[in-house]
Amino acid sequence: MVADRPWYGSYPQGVPHEIDMDEYRSVVDVFETAVARFRDLPAFSNFGKRISYAELDRLSQQFASYLLNELKLKKGDRVAIMMPNCLQYPIAVFGVLRAGLTVVNVNPLYTPRELKHQLVDAGAAALVVIDNFGATVQEVIAQTPVRHVVTTGMGDLLGFPKGALINFVLKYVKKLVPDYDLPGARRFNDALSLGALHALPQVDVAAEDIAFLQYTGGTTGVAKGAMLTHRNLVANLQQASAWLGHELEYGQEAIVTALPLYHIFALTANCLVFIKLGGLNYLISNPRDMPGFVKELRKIRFTAITGVNTLFNGLLNTPGFDQVDFSSLKMTLGGGMAVQRAVAERWKKVTGVTLVEAYGLTETSPAACINPLTLKDYNGSIGLPIPSTDACVKDDDGNILGMGEVGELCIKGPQVMKGYWQRPEETAKVIDADGWLHTGDVAKMDANGYFYIVDRKKDMILVSGFNVYPNEVEDVIAGLDGVLEVAAVGVPDEKSGEAVKVFIVKKNPALTAEDVKAYCRENLTGYKQPKFVEFRTELPKTNVGKILRKELREVPAKAG
Template identity: 75%
Template sequence: MSTDRPWLSSYPAGIGPEVDMDEFASIVDILESSCERFRDKDAFENMGKSLSYDDIDRLSRAFGAWLIHECKLKKGDRVAIMLPNVLQYPIAIFGALRAGLTVVNTNPMYTARELKHQLNDSGASAIVVLDNFAATLQQVLADTPVKQVIGTGVGDLLGFPKGPIVNFVLKYVKKAIPEFRIEGAVRFNDVLARGARLSLPQTDVQPEDIAFLQYTGGTTGVSKGAMLTHRNLVANMQQSSQWIGKRAAIGEEHIITALPLYHIFALTANCLVFMKLGGVNHLITNPRDMPGFVKDLGRIPFTCLTGVNTLFNGLLNTPGFAELDFSRFKFALGGGMAVQRAVAERWKKVTGKPLSEAYGLTETSPAVCMNPLDLPDYNGSIGLPVPGTEVCIKDEEGAKLPVGEVGELCVRGPQVMKGYWQRPEETAKVIDEDGWLHTGDMAKMDKKGYFFIVDRKKDMILVSGFNVYPNEIEDVIATHPGVLEVAAVGVADEKSGEAVKVVIVKKDPSLTAESVKAHCKEHLTGYKQPRYVEFRSELPKSNVGKILRRELRDSAKPG
């Protein structure tokens, strides 16, 4: 087995090659087990207000009961959730799942066009929406199958007097809530009050039932719903919790949840895995407010943190972060985009703990590979496949490549999605007849079983026939002390087909294109060196903080 899976010999002590897939039949099983086991412990916290596992049990039961009895939803119906990280989110997720429904996580920053597509494509019957985004929903509601709208404000579960004050400030001081009017909408708190008087019927939730329709691929065309079953998510929870198990004290961890829960990384790694471990999820509603985020970290006894490279870089460059108390801090997990060496090394210097890179996809629930959490330093890899997962590198013809060869990273395991919702042709493009999911990422494996992402297939730059990977260019430029953020893209070039262009946000206002090029000349071979350097005040990013190279390519004009 180890010749086919060389990574097993690199596993840390105590981590087995497989996970127990029979321990839990569904996410609901795990939730109810945790609520029983950790009943009096805090489960979720936001803006100083905490909900215990007992609260989550009671409130999600009420929410699920209301959806079945008053909203008349039946098993398999879809419920959209359009919220940032607030206490209503886990109640809505767990309530819908306990009622046997499918959750459609919806980005609150969607435009009306994007929202309309997702609600229609998923066939959502109901939606929970934050007041701040209800005006967008109002624009498209009549053209969707949504029958019931449940509205809520940021402060609705924060208690008195804090909740009403927060809602008042957002509406009347910050003017953050555009005017809207949605006939027949009900309030989240009213739903909980009415649901508390109803009983939640015992719903037979099966492993192959769809738990989440998780939309992906919006940056490459129309977004598609990955069908993630209860079995997929349970598998990934088992895999991830076994991997971090030695590092996590059951019932004791405080995880910082700054990435939005509608994103698969935070949904599984934070909300679900730490719920299973009996930890507290500290929900950060607006992590883009970096000074406010650092202030939050100052009051929380945090032990773990997940994020993307831009989040870690942002924290490191925010005054006050380096002075925080890191005495309880155990590990940081980076995913969603490549972790840059310069950021990882500075992170270790400031916090005393390594920034461990992991790798996953929406289609894999998401974890595929993780670095051992006991590694002392950043190693540039995405780590080892998690237990029960097969990973290989294939060439264009689908043949497996040997150690050290670059090809497409392919994944097979219990966490791989059922397919794309109502898109069998799209599913067939990414999952081959042997069950391998083709990720579109170019990678290689070393002899110890560690995998290294070279780049996204579509982001690769072809300079005079040579493959140039933007990650490598960005890694080098990020080590320049005058650079805050950088993205590399290919632009059309008459002589070489494509040339490298870099777009930089300055840390040092006196930074020049010449000093950037001189730095690259020292560290990169000729054809990899950027021909064009552009400075901007900010880089285009997804709502999760992932740099959108495609937008830079679309707007790229040499010069």
């Protein structure tokens, strides 16, 4: 433990040093307490359709019943959920958890290669997927352990005629739903109806049970499942609500959820914390449609919004955003990637509310440090360690460094993951013998206990809050005929914080940048695809032949 915790002196008034870990046994306990307390309040809203806490309770219970009674899944089985923000998502997630099963969140934009890896690695028994991505599932389903598939359309819970109209437009007008064939798949609404025919068995969900297998990359570039237990997530939502609770009121809040709920930031900060608070989540299904997003914001009253720097920057640069009613806004929380000072200052000017930066990792469920909500102005810091959390800066020999000294940021607390799924060696690399999680981020702490990220120890590239691992990009591109050598680095990008740039030594002189990009479009999710391609006659290397990415990062980005 850290002997001296200077951050306590900077805590906002009323924030406890420690959280109560015994108040709830599981995420299910938190959920069931909330639905009993806030039954008549709205829980989620999407495309103008709201569902109350009572409806969320009933529908998630029906889904849990379907999984146990119809599919005969057993406690601990993994259920993959592959969908954007829509009403089916919270119903499916809380249904899976109430059934004593484990949620495997899947980015719906994954390529078949990435999807197959995750389903196989997780040993997923079932998959819930939105129609838009059924064709991706069709390509790989036979090569995975998935035995049951549940499909649904974006509009399926929106009622008639709105739901039918949205499904029609997505498929036939916008052409966003390719035809697919998944024999034996069940429709989501049919699954709910079947679940309603049975009583939900009593399921004992314990604190150490794995609630989520949340996939994240690593220095090897292979996506690994962080085992987040019910205890980890309860701890983090207790920590976050202790931090935010003095500014936010039970049953009174409405949060804009534009980040995908399959991402750990929105999952905990928006979904779980605001369920506990009895808040309303406004689900934004396609935040990339900035004019549509701003139009939606102009229709609603909201008290909180979370996002990454690129989202806030995008909103600020969309006509009409300055005409949104911000009179109820109490909290803007930024995380997932560094918040830029220019964006934070402009946000305060337009909305009147400070953009408060937070810091976390998939491995910490995710929150580790948050700035006080009472912060008057952006301060460039990632904030203070939240209650029941220790943080320190260590050197390469594992010694804890003093104030102002630069080293690797390490975190310890009840929110730190159990480990990586079926990868004890990888777990041992990041969690040391004393229980410290080594983040791979280089940081320093000031006299008041505020932490500042200086740089990243790893070569990871952060594109709009999503991790991109150079090894994975390089492995894919190395499989393209005509490539002799390849190195991937992150370069600064105004829109996404960083962008992927690749340096290639050609084997075939006819190879073009467009050939490389087309190949990557087939094999990598959008945010992992290189924005820049530069050809070289050779790549800089150490005397043992290791490519020096650091030297390549210092090369100005040239379009290609």
